[in-house]
Amino acid sequence: MKQMLVHCHDDTVQMALIEDGKLVEYAAERSRQQSIVGSFYLGKVVNVLPGMQAAFVDIGLKKNAFLYVDDVLHPHLEKQPKPKPSISELLHVGQEVMVQVMKDARGGKGPRITTHYSLPGRCTVYMPTADYVAVSKKIQSEGERDRLRMIGERLKMGEEGFIMRTVAEDEPEQTILNDLEYLREEWEMIQSKASRAAAPALLHRDLGILQRFIRDMFDPDSDELIIDDEAKGAEAAVYLKDRVNEGEPNVQLYRDAMPLFQRYGVDEQLKMRFSRKIMLPEGVAVVIDHTEAMTVVDVNTARFIGGDNFEETVLRANLLAAEEIAGLLRLRDIGGIIMIDFIDMDREEHRQQVTAAIEKVMAKDRSKSYIVGWTKLGLLEMTRKKARESVLLLSYKPCPACGGRGVVEG
Structure with a gap:
């Protein structure tokens, strides 16, 4: 059993994942420094550099984003042209392009962006233009891998593609379809917003740290979710009910006088292991x-x-x-x-x-x-x-x- 602990203080949210009493994963995020990885923008090309096979794109942030030629080509390797074309054949200054952030800005570098779009759900990662189905390498059973691959091929429509995540193992086809349909609706909303927006513009912000952790790591059947903030607890309960769809979510509100991370030994482990x-x-x-x-x-x-x-x-x-x-x-x-x-x-x-x-x-x-x-x-x-x-x-x-x-x- 895992315990997911959420500690909120001022504008900072800290997440700790405990397995058998040991801290295995930790993340923190300030509201004013929220990551933009996974977010979609309508950007405008401001510079094309054939010598670097890259372009700089204005997405409305302080620093222009970096777009490499491989992230402009088709996401399916087998459909990419050979030899690789020049970036100047694919993009021109002033062109509007919808992009997704791959990496946050660091130091003197702006964010790294791509046109290989993906929307992660609980069971699948939806890739609207990838045109292939893949299964997580962490699923070891060949029989289960074949089952998931066949389900994927049945559910695939047109040029879309998706990856079956580890959580999809042993899940029924209907559960996977429900996850996929939610992501398809999300993609349609992004496209609709892009058709009405003027660059640069934010089209879709990825989930915050709390929802990401729940989506990627929380099993409502066996794990404990303990939060020391009433507002965040309510937020988590709504997200679980809407996305995980497992009945009434089990979210425990921590009210003890002793700080949450101190009670579960997180502070001590953080100090030692950092x-x-x-x-x-x-x-x-x-x-x-x-x-x-x-x-x-x-x-x-x-x-x-x-x-x-x-x-x-x-x-x-x-x-x-x-x-x-x-x-x-x-x-x-x-x-x-x-x-x-x-x-x-x-x-x-x-x-x-x-x-x-x-x-x-x-x-x-x-x-x-x-x-x-x-x-x-x-x-x-x-x-x-x-x-x-x-x-x-x-x-x-x-x-x-x-x-x-x-x-x-x-």
Whole structure:
């Protein structure tokens, strides 16, 4: 059973997902800094750069959005022209184009946008122009994958496409159809608004953090949803009733004098697992450093005394660290390039065991990750997709004395 905790304070909403007493996912959002990922805009092309195969589009924000040529071509790879055309053949300055935000603006960069539209529901991700049906890789049963694929082909209309999400596993066809019809109606409303709007204009804002968490992670049959704000509790109940359609939603309003996150041990776990150095109970240390280009993770034995011999000790330490690191990537929502410096292992089979340990935990992660492999220097290289701003930025700011370098001038 999972517990979804929602803590509201001033203009900030914090979400914590607890599994068997352990904090596995955390997110926070301020109302004035709400993410625009997933939102639709009618934009106007302001610059086309053939040398970069990209265009800049005004969607009404402070910074123009970036549109790469691959995100203008047909979303189905088999229907894309070969060779790839120049961006100047597809777009021109002054052209109006409907786009969807893929990544929030970061630093000096504007948001990343696409014309590969998608609307996520509970059971499906609806893609109105994709023209294919896919099934989540996290569904392991081949029989179930075939069943869902056949349902998808039956329900597919014209050029539309969709992905069967993990939640669709074992769901009846009617439940999937209900989800799909809701998304079709949503798409029609977006198109209708676009036909009447003048660029730049917001056409559709994606769900807030509370609804996204409920949609993607909450099982009304078995999970607990506990909220310490009456207004947000009512909001969650309405959303559950309209979208999940499972009878009366079980939303618990927390009224205890002790703060919600303190009662369930979230504050303590956040402090420990968002530190630069994380000590595992067994004595293994994991150190995480963030650079502009990548995240670097170092593993050392610290106080771990291990097994009967050196190789066994190293393997056990690395396996413990691998499981913790995979969980930390999800919890801290670390994205981009990730380099992990495990304790050196001489045997290939031991490296494979460590890789398998990370993959097993990452299979529960909603964000896509890809393990590239071991470098010649013995580092494990991987990537993890990330679209929204780091939750760390809500709680921490760069030191004004050292500019965020983590040192003090002598």
